[in-house]
Amino acid sequence: MDANEISLDVEYEKRDENGKLEYEGISFVKDEFPVFLKQTISPIYKDEEYNVQMKEVAIDMTGFDSVNLQAVFDTMPKVSNFRIGELVAEKIVESRYNAKFTYNSDRDLKNPNSNNTGADLVGFIEMEDGAVNFLFGEVKTSEEQAAPPGVMYGATGMIDQLVELGTSPDKLKSLVKWIFIKCTVDKDLLVQKYIKEAMQHYVKDRSNVQLIGVLVRDTNPDEKDLKNRYNDLRKKIDGQHNVQLLAVYSNYKMKNGAWEKLI
C-alpha cells in the first residue's frame, strides 16, 4: 500500500490568518493501519541487517575490545514501536506535505546520548507557494493516555528538541551539510533540483527552513495533544523558522506488541 492510497481523516486543524497550516490531527480509517504496517513499513525493516553491518565495521582491528558492542547487536530487538512510529511519520509527511527524503532513511539520525544529535526527519518540502525548502523534524511515539503525552515535554521531549533544532545554528548547519553530502550520491534529478532550490532559500534566509514535529498515537484524537504545545513552540522559535505539528492517530492499539507483530 502506498502512503498516497491511505485514507486519513482530518480530526482537527489550525491555520493562521493567512491560511497556513499550524498543526493538524489526522487518523487512520479503522483497520487500515495494520495493512499499512504490513505492506509499507515491514519491507523497510527487512532491509535492515544490523548484524551484518556490525561485522563490516568490526572493531577488532582498532585494538579495542568488541565484546560489549557485539552483545548490544545480538540482544537488540529487531523491531520497536518508536522505530515504527518514525517510519510511519516519514511516509505520511512525504505523501501529505509534498516532502522528499533523499536517502534510504532507515536509520534514526538521533543519538540522545551523544553530543552530536541530529534529527529524525531530514529532507525537503515543497511549500504551498511551490518553493522547496529544507525540512527537519522530530518524531515521538506514545501510547500514554494523557493529552498531551509526556513525550511532548522536557529536554528530550518534542518541543524542546524542535526548539533546539531551530535555534542552535550549529545543529542546523550540520544537518544542511549532511544532506548536501548525501545528495551528492543521489542520482535522482528531482533531488538535485530540490537541493539546489532549498539551498538557495536557506543561504538567502535561514528562516526558509521548515521544522515539523510528528506525534504518533494509538489513542483517540484530541486537539489538546498539540494546541498548547504548538503555542509554546511558536513562542520559543520566535519566527526564526516555519514550524508545524502533526498528530497521527493509528486507530490501532500498540499494546502487547500488536504493532511489532505486524512487521
Place this chain on the structure above:
Amino acid sequence: MSNWSENWIYKLIPQEEYKLAFDMVNSKSISCALNQNEEIDYSRIEHVQDILELTLMDILKSEDIKEKEVAEVSQKIYLLLSALPMPLDSIDKAKHVLNILVYSYIGEQWESGRRYLIENDINILIEEKDDWNICVFKKISNALFLLVKKENWQDLTMACQLISELREEQKQFELEYINSITPNNKMLATYELISLYHLAKIVDLMATFMTNGEMVDIREQIGMHFGKAIEAAEEGGIVSLNLLLIMLQRMLQKMISNSVWMVTQRVNSRVTKFVRNITSQEKAIFELMYPQKHAILEEGLLDPAHKAVVVNMPTSSGKTLIAQFRILQALNQFSEDNGWVVYIAPTRALVNQVASKLKKEFEPIGIKVEKMSGAIEIDSFENNMLTDSKDRFDVLVVTPEKMNLLIRDDIETKMGRPLALAVVDEAHNIEEESRGINLEILLANIKNDCSKANFLLLTPFIKNSDEIAKWLDADSPKSISLALDWKPNKRILGAIYPEGSRRNWKLFYQTLLTNSAEIQFEKKMILSDETLIDVTRSNLNKMKLAIASTIRLADRKGILVIGGHVKDCWNIAHALYEKLDLECNDDDVELVKKYVATEYGEEFELVHLLTKGIAVHHSGLSDEVRVLIEWLMERGKLNILVATTTIAQGINFPVSTIIMASISYPYTSEMPVRDFWNLVGRAGRAGQNDVGMIGIAIGASNDRQKQEELTKLTRYVKKSTEELVSQLQKLAENTIEFGKQFSLTSQFYNPEWSQFLQYITHMFNQCKDLGEFEEKTDLFLRRTFGYSNIEPRKQKILLSAVKEYGEVLNRNKGLAKLSDSTGFSMETLGRTAYKIKELGIRQDTLKGSSLFSNDSQLKDLIGIMMNIPEISKNMQDIAKGNRNLSGDMIARLTTDWVNGTKLEALASRYFGDDRDAMTECCQAIYGKLVNSATWGLSTIQKLGIKEDSLSEEELQKVSNLPAMIYYGVNSDEAILMRMNNVPRSVASEMGVEYKKDFDDIYKQSSYEIRQWIEGLTSDKWDAFAENKRGMSGSDYKAIWKVLNNET
C-alpha cells in the same frame, strides 16, 4: 581568486557580505594588535563561513577537483573560523579547534593552525561526570592536537599513549555506559563508539607513521579505518561526527603528503638518515610547509635533470630545508667522484648561522660541513681544509667574494674533486649595487670552471626567475614559484602620522593597501589621543614619531624600530629608555649585558639600555655583540630593538612589530622594494600577537606635508617588485657612451668594473693564447647574465673593448695570473708592486708577526692600501672619522687590534671619549679594517714575497698574518679559536691551552676543535676569564655557545 568565485553556492549571497565579514575579521585583528576593544557581530562571520564551507563541499563533489581552489577556499574558511571566539563548552571547543586545524591543513597552511593550537594552549579537560563516549571523544581530540603539535617525538609518543589509555579504560567504563542507555538508543550509542574507536586507531597509526615513516601503506590503512568510522557514524546518525570525520580524513591525508618521510620515498639513504635525524632532534621537523612540499615533492626539486633550479619564495618559507634536501641529493649523485657542495650566503653573520645549522643537522649523518672567513685571502687553516685528502668536507659555506677567490684559485683542481652543487642564498643580490656584479661573475665563473656543478638559487619573488634559470641551464631550466597564495603570517602595514597642532596632537595609524601578503583593509585608527612626547607638531620628525608610537605599542614585546643612521638608533633607544618603565629580568639578557660591559665598559650606553630590555643593532657594534643581540631578539627576550635599515640583509628572525622611522638606506636613496618586503616579511610571529604590525612614520609637520608623504608612501608599498636586472648590464649601459672612446684599462679604478676585469682576466688565463681568447670572447661575455640584455650597439663596443683588454693581458701574463689569485685588477697590482719597491719594503717585513709591532713598516703598507682602488674607499673612510686618522695611526690601530687591545681602549685611544667614538671604532674595525686591510695585506705579501724562498712552515705563518687582522688576534692558535667562534677577548689564552694539547695545530678539523672546546673544564674556563672584569668562566662558555649557534 580563481574559478571557485563562480561557484553557484558562493554566488548566492552578494559580494558585500563576504567583504563585510572579512573586513570584520581584519578589523578585529588590527584592534587586537593595537590593544583596542571592538564589538563584533560574529553571526555575520559565521554565516559567510557556513556558505564558504558549503561552497567547498560543492567543489569537492566535482569529479575533477582543482586542488588550488580547494586550498584557496579553505584558507578563507580558516581565516574566518580562527577569528571566532573560543566556545565555552569543552566539546564545542574541541570541535571548533579541530575544524580550524582541518581548514589550516586543507588550506596548505598547517603551520598557522598549529600556531593557533599552541598559542591557545588547547587541551580538553576530561571530567569525572563525562560519559564514556564523551571521554573517548575528548581524549582522541587531545591526541589529535598532539599529532598536529608534535614539537618532538615525545608528543607523538604521548598521542599513542592517550589511545592506549583509552583501550585500558574501555574495560572499566564501556559496559556501565552501555547499560545506562535506554534501549531505544543503545544501537546508536554503539555505532558512535565504533566510529570513535576507528578514529582512535587512525590517530594511533598516524602518530606512529610520523615518528618513523615506516608504514608505506599508511594512506590505505587510515583510508580503511576512515571508511569504517564514517560508515558507523552514518549508521548512528551522528551528523556532526560524520561531517568531522569526512574533513579529518582530508586533513590527515594532507598531513601524510606533508610528511618529511615522503621525501625519503623518492631519493636515497642519505636523505633517510637526514630525515631520521631531524625528526628525532629536540626541535623536530615532521612536516614540510607548503612551499617546501611544493618545491620538493610537486615541482621536482630533486630531479637530477635540472642543472639549475631557481626557487623564489617569500621570507620564512623555510628555504634552508629545501636547500638541505637538494644538497643531499647532489652529494649522493656525485658520491663516486667525491663531489662537494658550496653554500653561498651574503654576509659573514649568515655564513656563521648557516654553517652552524648545517653542521648541527648534517654532522650526525656523517656529512662534513666547513665554513670559511669572509676575508678575501686564504689562510693556512683554510688551505689545509682544501688540500687535506684525509679529512674532506662535503659542504663548504662561504661569502660570494670568498668563493670567487677560491674559484679563481682553481679550487676544483686543488681539491681534486668536482663541485656538485652551488647553493646561492638571497640570489636576488645580483641586482645589488656594489656587490651584485661579484655574484653574477661568480656564477659565470662556476659555470665555466666547474663543468659538473648544479645550481640552486634561493630568492624572494622575482618576476624573471625563468630567465635566470635559463641562463644557468639552457637545456633544462627550472624555476619554482608558489602556486598558491601562501602567507607565513598575518601582517598589517600602515602609516603613522600626527594630526592636530602645537602641543595638542593625536597619533594615527592608517592601514595601506599593498600588493603583498598583508591584510587588505583600509582603516584609519587613532593610535593615541594623548600627546605622548612633549614636542610641538611642527617639530615631530619621523624619528620622534617612531619614538611616540613605540611608547604607545610597548606592550607588544619584540618591537623592531628602524632608524636611518646609527646616531638615530642611539637617540631613539635613549629616548625610549628615558620614557618607558620597562622591566627585564632575564638571565640571557643579563649575560649579554655583562659581556658588553666587559668589552665596551660599564658606562657604555647599551649596558644601561639592556636593563630595560632595549637594545641597538647597527654597524657601530662588534660582530659578536650583534650576534648576541640577534640571539636575544630571536628568543623573544628583548622588549625593543632599534636597528638601522641594513639589518634587512641579515635579519633572520621574526618580530612582533616593526616601526620604521626610515625606509631609506643611509646615504642612499629609497630602500629597494625587494629589500623592503624582505624586512617587512619578518613581522608577525608565534607568540601572543598573531598579527605582525608594521608602522611607517611619515613626515607630517603640517597637513600638507602629511598628505604628500602619505600619497608617496601609498604608492611605494603598492609598487610590485621589478624584474631582476644585472648590475653588469646597468654598468655597461651607464658607462658606455656612443661616439666616445671606451677602454677597459681606464676603468680599473672603479671597483665594479674591476670585478668585471677580473672575470676577463680569469677567462684569459684559461686560454692557451690570445687567439683562443679572442675567438671565445663573445662566449665568455654571454656566460654573464647581463650581457645579452645590453643594448646591441653597446654590446659591440664592450666586446671590442674586451678584446683590446685581452691584448693588454697578453703583454702582462705574470700580472694577469696574480690578478686571478688576489682579486685585484692587473693595473692595481702593477702600481702596488711599484710602490712596494719604491718604499723599500722587504720580504722580511712581510713574513713575520713583527709586522704588528710598534715600529714596523705597517704604516707604509697602510699607506699603499689607501691608494688601492678596490679598497681605498674603506681605508680612507677609517681615516675620515672624528680624529682624522693618519696612515700611521691606522697602522697603530691595526697593531693594537691584533695584539688584543680591548675595544673600549681602542675607541678612546683612536676615536675619542664619547658614545660616538665606540660607534666609529666598531665601524672602522668590523666594517672596514677586517675586510680591506686583510685583503690588502695578503696581496702585498704576494707581490713582495718570493714563495719558493720560504719553507712550508714559514709559508704557513705568512699566510696567517692577514687572518690576524681579520680576527683581531696575534697567534695562529688564536686564529683557530676565533674560527670556531671563541670571543676575541679569550681567544689567545685558549689558543695557548690548545697548543699544549696538540702538536700540530694545523691538522685539526673544526669538529675536533669544537669537541675540545666543549670538553674544557670549568676550571679552565675560569682561568681564561681571569682579569676579565665581571665575566666568569661559565659566562664565557655560555657566550661561546651562543656565538657558535648552539643554543
